[in-house]
Amino acid sequence: MIDLPETMPAIDPVAPGGPDVLVTRDLPTPRPAPGEVLIRVAAAGVNRPDVLQRMGHYPPPPGAPSTLGLELAGEVVALGEGADDALLGQRVCALVGGGGYAAYAVAPAGQCLPVPDSLSMIEAAALPETLYTVWTNLFERAFAVEGDTVLVHGGTSGIGTMAIALSRIFGLEIIVTAGSDAKVAAAKRLGADHAINYRSEDFVARVKEITGGRGCAAVLDMVGGDYVPRNLQCLADDGRHVSIAVQGGATATIPIFEVMRRRLTLTGSTLRARDAGFKSLVTDEIAHTVWPHVAAGKLKPVIDRTFALSDAADAHRRMEAGDHVGKIVLTMA
Template sequence: MTVPETMRAIDPKAPGGPEVLVLVERPVPRPGEGEVLVRVAAAGINRPEVMQRKGMYPPPPGAPSIFGLELSGTIVALGQGVPREMLGQPVCALVSGGAQAEYAVAPLGTCLPVPEALTMIEAAAMPETLFTVWTNVFERAYASEGETILIHGGTSGIGTMAITLCKLFGVETIVTAGSDEKCAAAREIGAGHAINYKTEDFVTRVKEITGGKGVNIVLDMVGGDYVPRNLQCLADEGRHVSIAAQGGMIATIPILEIMRKRLTLTGSTLRPRPVEFKTLVADELHRTVWPLVAAGQLKPVIDRVFSLAEAAEAHRRMEAGEHVGKIVLLMETQL
């Protein structure tokens, strides 16, 4: 197919509220060595983009200023060193930016094939949460069958992916959420237990649920004063994994508790990591998780789909905190 010179994209000039997210015209990017150009079908929305819009999370050096960290679509042009047979392949990809546009460049190494079991909307909602959950829960916290994990933000994109993935790998899940309706939604998705953190003390409830033993892992995206409370939830040899700090960047922790229970505190960020690291993760996902995706056993939970022109509405939906699962932008060419 012929690739046009320009495209529509979400690329605001200055930080601000959701209203800055309007369609603009940009040159279609060209793939470099080891990269592909994707005609985008859909792109996921993630909380880092909300922070970027507010001016709190600038793109890493070399990343496009166009918003969007994950996409699905069809490869329409190849950079140097990419095999010819990749042309025309449907893929989803993790990118450092640029997904919320009609065309985007992706490293071949972070592309995964879209099997028949996934729609393009579902495929676009996979990479960011899947890479994040896999690297943090299964690599950094080395979750294994028969263990129990406490997941905060159980109905977020990350939370719903963590519930589904843990269930497939035999890890018991306890989640927190901010309403009885969200707790019910989390249980429906597959959470073993769901705690309404606004009406119940999650530390007390975790101890009750686990018979006083505590959980093996906490996946935390709150930070702040949640961290010492999370440590109270951990069993001996427990692992605490921080992936965001929506409740505060600083935590006061009881050192003796860490020593006494032999706890591990770890965490990571994904976006600034080099392509080489993300390629290794993609390879591991292709081997270990993608057969489950191809078999229809692992799908993202989709909250709502907006058109690219409705990006502002999509951000308002995310900031309202009412969503369950992933919010996705669909290109008008797919409507």
């Protein structure tokens, strides 16, 4: 264990508000509890839930730090009781309940993955949140398997670009939506089989055209609202609809008899509030099924732009503007 500073720069807004509340201030350097590690953070991913938390709409779950940041990469510099000694000094990336926008952060040891030589620390920091989300929802909850056709909204977001990458590795045909012709072109360059401009095209009609009227096996939706009944029209019989966010509305009216007649499944999940046991199980599964592709250089996150920690406000402005393609990352150096 190295000598640790008593305080560290971190971003933990004292009140909700716009991007301007994201200013660095000195906070006590955390210490790892049993089963945790302390990571000297090199980079931290920026995600939509960070924006919602900053605005006061998404409080951290009980026990999580109020400091923003749900994913990070860095070096393990201290161990809590029971953490594997082999982790000390290792480069890792981790999914955390909060705390990533800081010079040091604690993470459950079971939620850490090794950073292979194929990844930079910036790339590693951009992986956990979207990888865990897409894996647990598209492959586990929606049971997507090789040969399936899937529809994913927000094709150039962090979630969308990860879904495209995983679909290429695991043999899915992926249709995505995006809000401009430029983003449609970007999604296709990244490997989407089909990309639909939802502002100028009816995505329901286009999905039916692409699939020859059959529909797709699964929809991964982060919009909610009136997209839900439209998504159901995109599904094939026995199709699965998975909700992971409600950016367009938290309620929807659906045709229940159609759900019954066509044996559709509607499900969804949130990740942040799940316990460490569940997240550790997912980490183990990702380590065995996905991480070999990461180590081989076959899976990398799409990085839109990086910002210094002190420029976190600009990072949030970039995300809220909606012009980004892939992940926005904060760097500590």
